[in-house]
Amino acid sequence: MAGGNAENKIYEVFARRKYEDSLTHIGNVTAPDDELAAVYARSIYDEWTWLEMVVVPRQSLIPVIEPA
Structure with a gap:
């Protein structure tokens, strides 16, 4: 990307659907x-x-x- 200085990092994504649920690994984003x-x-x-x-x-x- 022209003019871009930022290097992408990998982020792990965790989520839960209900209060009684634990956070669960659902994937990752870069x-x-x-x-x-x-976002x-x-x-x-x-x-x-x-x-x-x-x-x-x-x-x-x-x-x-x-x-x-």
């Missing part, structure tokens, strides 16, 4: 910033009426157990 990641997630994963949806930059996830 975006240059947090704001666009939220992309909301428009891509619109097949349900979500009670809550969050995006987390993949680089912010802290591994607890990793594959060998």
Whole structure:
């Protein structure tokens, strides 16, 4: 993209449909910033009426157990 300095990041998307549900990983989006990641997630994963949806930059996830 001409003139673009932003490098895209991968964001993991979590959501829940009811209060009693846990946040569940529903997919991921690629975006240059947090704001666009939220817009992309909301428009891509619109097949349900979500009670809550969050995006987390993949680089912010802290591994607890990793594959060998």
